[in-house]
Amino acid sequence: MSQSDVGSDLPTPCLIIDVSRLRANVEAMAAHARRIGTALRPHAKTHKSPAIAALQRGAGAQGLTVATVSEAEVFASAGFTDLFIAYPVWVDRDRGRRLAALRERARVIMGIDSAESARALAAQLPGTSVLVEVDSGHHRSGVLPDGAGELAEQAARSGVEVRGVFTFPGHAYSPGVQQQVVLAEQHTLETASASLRRHGIEPTVVSGGSTPTAAGTAPGAMNEIRPGVYVFGDAQQWELGTVEPADIALTCSASVVSRAGGNVVLDSGSKILGADRAPWATGHGRLLDHPDARIHQLSEHHAVVSWPEHTPPPGIGEHVRVVPNHVCNAVNLVDELVVVKAGTVVDRWPVAARGALT
Amino acid sequence: MSQSDVGSDLPTPCLIIDVSRLRANVEAMAAHARRIGTALRPHAKTHKSPAIAALQRGAGAQGLTVATVSEAEVFASAGFTDLFIAYPVWVDRDRGRRLAALRERARVIMGIDSAESARALAAQLPGTSVLVEVDSGHHRSGVLPDGAGELAEQAARSGVEVRGVFTFPGHAYSPGVQQQVVLAEQHTLETASASLRRHGIEPTVVSGGSTPTAAGTAPGAMNEIRPGVYVFGDAQQWELGTVEPADIALTCSASVVSRAGGNVVLDSGSKILGADRAPWATGHGRLLDHPDARIHQLSEHHAVVSWPEHTPPPGIGEHVRVVPNHVCNAVNLVDELVVVKAGTVVDRWPVAARGALT
Numbered sequence: 094m095s096q097s098d099v100g101s102d103l104p105t106p107c108l109i110i111d112v113s114r115l116r117a118n119v120e121a122m123a124a125h126a127r128r129i130g131t132a133l134r135p136h137a138k139t140h141k142s143p144a145i146a147a148l149q150r151g152a153g154a155q156g157l158t159v160a161t162v163s164e165a166e167v168f169a170s171a172g173f174t175d176l177f178i179a180y181p182v183w184v185d186r187d188r189g190r191r192l193a194a195l196r197e198r199a200r201v202i203m204g205i206d207s208a209e210s211a212r213a214l215a216a217q218l219p220g221t222s223v224l225v226e227v228d229s230g231h232h233r234s235g236v237l238p239d240g241a242g243e244l245a246e247q248a249a250r251s252g253v254e255v256r257g258v259f260t261f262p263g264h265a266y267s268p269g270v271q272q273q274v275v276l277a278e279q280h281t282l283e284t285a286s287a288s289l290r291r292h293g294i295e296p297t298v299v300s301g302g303s304t305p306t307a308a309g310t311a312p313g314a315m316n317e318i319r320p321g322v323y324v325f326g327d328a329q330q331w332e333l334g335t336v337e338p339a340d341i342a343l344t345c346s347a348s349v350v351s352r353a354g355g356n357v358v359l360d361s362g363s364k365i366l367g368a369d370r371a372p373w374a375t376g377h378g379r380l381l382d383h384p385d386a387r388i389h390q391l392s393e394h395h396a397v398v399s400w401p402e403h404t405p406p407p408g409i410g411e412h413v414r415v416v417p418n419h420v421c422n423a424v425n426l427v428d429e430l431v432v433v434k435a436g437t438v439v440d441r442w443p444v445a446a447r448g449a450l451t
Numbered sequence: 452m453s454q455s456d457v458g459s460d461l462p463t464p465c466l467i468i469d470v471s472r473l474r475a476n477v478e479a480m481a482a483h484a485r486r487i488g489t490a491l492r493p494h495a496k497t498h499k500s501p502a503i504a505a506l507q508r509g510a511g512a513q514g515l516t517v518a519t520v521s522e523a524e525v526f527a528s529a530g531f532t533d534l535f536i537a538y539p540v541w542v543d544r545d546r547g548r549r550l551a552a553l554r555e556r557a558r559v560i561m562g563i564d565s566a567e568s569a570r571a572l573a574a575q576l577p578g579t580s581v582l583v584e585v586d587s588g589h590h591r592s593g594v595l596p597d598g599a600g601e602l603a604e605q606a607a608r609s610g611v612e613v614r615g616v617f618t619f620p621g622h623a624y625s626p627g628v629q630q631q632v633v634l635a636e637q638h639t640l641e642t643a644s645a646s647l648r649r650h651g652i653e654p655t656v657v658s659g660g661s662t663p664t665a666a667g668t669a670p671g672a673m674n675e676i677r678p679g680v681y682v683f684g685d686a687q688q689w690e691l692g693t694v695e696p697a698d699i700a701l702t703c704s705a706s707v708v709s710r711a712g713g714n715v716v717l718d719s720g721s722k723i724l725g726a727d728r729a730p731w732a733t734g735h736g737r738l739l740d741h742p743d744a745r746i747h748q749l750s751e752h753h754a755v756v757s758w759p760e761h762t763p764p765p766g767i768g769e770h771v772r773v774v775p776n777h778v779c780n781a782v783n784l785v786d787e788l789v790v791v792k793a794g795t796v797v798d799r800w801p802v803a804a805r806g807a808l809t
Binding site (some may be wrong): 102106113136138139148160161180181182183185187188205206207209210213226228232233234235236237263338339348349350351352354356358360363364365367370389393394395397408409410419422423425426428429446450451 | 722
């Protein structure tokens with residue numbers, strides 16, 4: 094049975110994991126982290142699945158990264174006790190109560206990027222470990238690296254324990270910039286660390302990394318990396334050249350439902366692929382076995398494909414494998430992932446932290 | 452309490468319905484359908500919620516439109532017994548079994564746009580009522596209107612019962628084209644109906660409509676309309692000018708989590724707003740109470756807002772109301788909708804057909 098026949102009896106659309114590829118990706122990143130001498134704290138928002146977090150832990154990950162308190166709750170319930178919420182969480186009363194309960198069963202580190210957030214956190218959860226978020230060029234959240242020390246000092250005075258700095262080099266999700274972003278990230282973390290030291294705080298955690306920058310990260314640039322997408326890969330990473338199509342471990346099994354107007358119309362719409370489309374993306378996802386095909390129109394339940402002229406298009410009812418542009422958002426659209434090994438469905442893993450917004 | 456204070460104790464991000472606006476929108480579309488003399492069969496994929504479908508039925512909707520067999524199953528279970536699956540469903544064995552069970556408890560009409568689909572449907576569910584999908588210019592699924600009669604005849608010979616024609620004028624989701632698309636839609640449905648008659652089939656259902664085209668639809672152009680988004684409105688409709696901001700009934704309550712770099716960063720990322728952004732959209736959603744603000748960057752857990760210079764920006768921890776670009780995909784990202792009336796949370800409605808992909 095060829096890979097493209099896998100799951101041909103499954104109702105479409107659904108998300109399928111090739112577990113051999115997944116394991117290879119998990120091992121490869123763990124080996125890379127060992128080689129460059131950093132801790133590996135994968136971002137669990139990609140898979141949202143305790144089963145995959147367990148593989149990461151088994152390969153040597155030293156904890157997990159999450160984005161929300163509710164993601165932390167899901168993974169703590171599943172037995173993961175070392176969690177970094179890499180987000181400037183606003184700790185209102187509800188989150189304060191929940192974080193207090195969470196700290197009974199897990200070590201929780203929080204992100205901060207403002208004195209206000211640090212004060213709100215310290216008021217409810219004094220002594221919480223935090224990392225100061227710094228902006229390495231993505232211009233989303235995070236203070237400028239030179240300002241990290243001042244914020245760290247303010248935060249420490251508020252009553253939290255500043256452990257170090259972190260950044261997310263999200264501007265690496267663009268073609269041809271990875272090496273430049275790796276250098277910016279490294280420089281940012283060095284500058285921020287020096288800024289903390291000038292304010293009398295020795296950073297013990299210097300955390301960066303992402304899937305597109307991981308390969309270029311040099312030994313000594315940071316002591317922790319937090320890639321997420323690498324477990325599966327996706328069409329963005331494929332088009333950035335940071336993941337090989339042969340290593341992509343998650344695809345959407347889709348049926349051809351229409352051949353109207355000479356197009357190939359699939360039932361994998363934005364309701365399972367997600368609507369993410371970077372300005373540089375060549376389409377709304379890619380077909381793993383047909384790299385010259387392009388999804389030129391996407392609505393909730395339809396993906397309209399321009400089929401390459403030299404290849405016979407599939408007929409109505411046939412299945413194809415679609416690679417989502419951004420796998421994290423795709424995984425968040427299903428309740429379970431179908432696990433396939435050597436052409437056979439061997440398991441179904443719940444997306445336990447689907448939703449988990451607050 | 453002002454509208455913008457509503458739900459200020461709710462953990463963010465969450466989706467909030469202003470039930471008075473929702474009811475007004477439901478009533479207004481029902482009144483419009485009566486005025487132009489068409490049946491109203493709202494698309495339930497927008498709300499995915501039996502509670503809202505019940506309001507639509509109460510206002511005179513003559514059935515529901517859905518996009519998948521599993522959506523039909525959810526609404527049939529909730530007591531809705533007149534369902535049109537407006538999609539060229541490929542009826543494999545699994546769907547055949549499920550549709551057979553569904554037909555025990557509901558009247559189900561299916562869409563078709565190919566002889567293959569009609570044959571597959573007839574082989575498992577002979578006598579099923581179908582509408583032939585025609586393309587009115589969106590170029591997604593659907594046959595050309597002149598070919599509708601030939602397909603209808605083939606389908607009828609296969610053993611399904613052809614009841615008429617339908618189209619989705621999705622190309623109306625673009626600025627300044629609504630009137631032109633309304634005319635194209637009307638012409639398409641007339642041509643397709645004539646084509647059916649030439650093949651000896653009298654269309655009893657002539658179905659079109661969408662939120663952006665509904666207002667322009669003239670009496671006699673069709674005998675059924677299927678708008679969806681109108682119940683809530685969204686930033687796309689706001690920017691198209693087809694919904695007034697004062698009528699928008701669903702917003703995402705979001706907290707300011709960062710003020711880094713002078714921006715206002717909200718916790719309403721693509722994981723609750725959806726990642727939809729049409730090429731003509733001014734941003735990744737709009738702020739209901741700050742029409743001059745723009746969300747210029749969106750990632751899964753961050754919305755980065757350019758705040759207008761003349762207005763004082765909100766501080767960290769404050770709440771704002773964000774209007775998703777495309778409300779259908781936003782609703783699909785939550786398990787429940789928080790229902791607010793006159794500033795008070797009065798209910799929570801489950802998004803019963805969230806997911807419902809197959």
